[in-house]
Amino acid sequence: MPASRPPQRPAGRPVGRPTRGTTGTNRLRRLDRWLTGPAAALLRATDDPLVVDLGYGASHTTTAELAARLRVVRPDVEVVGLEIDPERVRLATEGLTRAGVEASGVRFALGGFELGAPDVLGGRRPVVVRAANVLRQYPVEEVEPAWRLVAQRLAPGGVLLDATCDEIGRRAAWIVVDDDGAPRSLVISLRQAGLERPGVVAERLPKVLIERNVPGEPVHAWLAALDDAWAREAPLAVFGARQRFAAACARVREDGWPVLGRPARWRLGEVTVAASAVGL
Numbered sequence: 001m002p003a004s005r006p007p008q009r010p011a012g013r014p015v016g017r018p019t020r021g022t023t024g025t026n027r028l029r030r031l032d033r034w035l036t037g038p039a040a041a042l043l044r045a046t047d048d049p050l051v052v053d054l055g056y057g058a059s060h061t062t063t064a065e066l067a068a069r070l071r072v073v074r075p076d077v078e079v080v081g082l083e084i085d086p087e088r089v090r091l092a093t094e095g096l097t098r099a100g101v102e103a104s105g106v107r108f109a110l111g112g113f114e115l116g117a118p119d120v121l122g123g124r125r126p127v128v129v130r131a132a133n134v135l136r137q138y139p140v141e142e143v144e145p146a147w148r149l150v151a152q153r154l155a156p157g158g159v160l161l162d163a164t165c166d167e168i169g170r171r172a173a174w175i176v177v178d179d180d181g182a183p184r185s186l187v188i189s190l191r192q193a194g195l196e197r198p199g200v201v202a203e204r205l206p207k208v209l210i211e212r213n214v215p216g217e218p219v220h221a222w223l224a225a226l227d228d229a230w231a232r233e234a235p236l237a238v239f240g241a242r243q244r245f246a247a248a249c250a251r252v253r254e255d256g257w258p259v260l261g262r263p264a265r266w267r268l269g270e271v272t273v274a275a276s277a278v279g280l
Contacts, residue, residue: 014084014112015149016055019137023057025065027169028132030189031161032069034174034270035128038261039159040073042127046155049077052115052126054150055134056081060092060108066130067106080121082111113146115153125155132163132174136207143208148181155179164204171204175280183275185260186219190269192241198226198248198271209278218279225252226271242267 035043043049051070053063063081070077083089092108109120115129129150135143143162150160156179163174170191176184186209188201202213202223209219229248236244246266253259258274265271 014082014110014116015114016084016112016134016146017138018085019055019057019134022133022167023059023062024167024169025061027165027167028062028066028130028163028172029169030165030172030270031130031132031163031174032066033268034187034189035066035130035161036069036073037265038272039128042157042159043070043074043077046127046157048124048127048155049074050121050124050126050155051077051079051128051130052121053079053081054111054113054115054129054131056083056088056092056108057133058088058091060095060106062132063092063108064096064104064106067104071105076105078105078107080116080126081106081108082116082120083108084110084112086110113149115150121153125153125158127155127158129154129158129160130163131161133165135162136164136210138207140207140211143206144181147177147183151177151179151181159184162206162208164206164210166204171201173201173205173209175206175208175275183280185272185275186222186278186280187270187272190245192245192269195241195245195269197230198245199223208280212279218277222257222273222278225255225257229255242269245269245271 056063067079089108089110109116111120158179160177161174165172173188178184213220229251233244233247236247246263249266249271258277260272
C-alpha cells in the first residue's frame, strides 16, 4: 500500500471523522472474549491496565460491557471511551451516570486516532486499543497510517484491534496490530450454530482486506482453504458444529497454513492466522 498521511483534523481537534456510530448490546462480545482469553496475559502483566475503546459510537453500552468483562481478568482495569463527536461523549457520560456506575473504572472523552489531547490520558499509554467498526468506514489508504498513529501511543507490547463485525455480533474479524504499527495476525470468530461455511465472514473483513478478497490474493486463498477444510470435515457434522470447525482448523494447519493458538479457541468458532499469510 502506498504511503499516506492519516486522516487530518484542524489543530487541536481529534484526528478522524465521524462514523455512523451504530452499536448494540453484546455486539462486540467476540472481541471481548479474545481479550479475556489469548490477550489476558498482556492485561495481567502490565503495571498500568489502561484500555481505550476508540470510536465506541452512539451509545456507552459496549464500552461498559468491555470494562465489566476485563475486570474478571484485571479488577483494576480502566477503560476510556474516545469519540470525536462531543455530543456522543456527553450522552455516554450521562448514560453512565444514570446507570450509577461512575466509579466503575469507565470514563469518556473527546479523542480520535491521536488518543485524545495530552490531558485525556495524562501521558499514560494504553495496553489495548479496541477500534471496532471504525476504520471500515474510512478510505483504505488511510487505514495503515491510522494504525501507525495509534501504535505510537501504545504501551510497549500493547496492541490495537482493528475490528469489524455484523450488526448482532455473530460474525467478526479483526487484525491485531503491534506497538510498531505492524499487523501481527488476523482473527475470525463465528457463531457456529447454523454456520454454512467459514467464508461467510468475507463481508465483515477489516477494510484493508475486504477489497483484496478476490482470486489471486492471499486472504481469498485463506478463506477458500477454510471453506474447503470445512467441506471435507462434513462427516463430523453429526457430532456438532464445534467438532467440525475445530477439525477444519486442524486440517488447514496440517496443510501448512500458519494457524496460531490452541484448539480450545477453535471450538469457540475462533481461528487466528499470521498476518503474513493473508498478505498483510
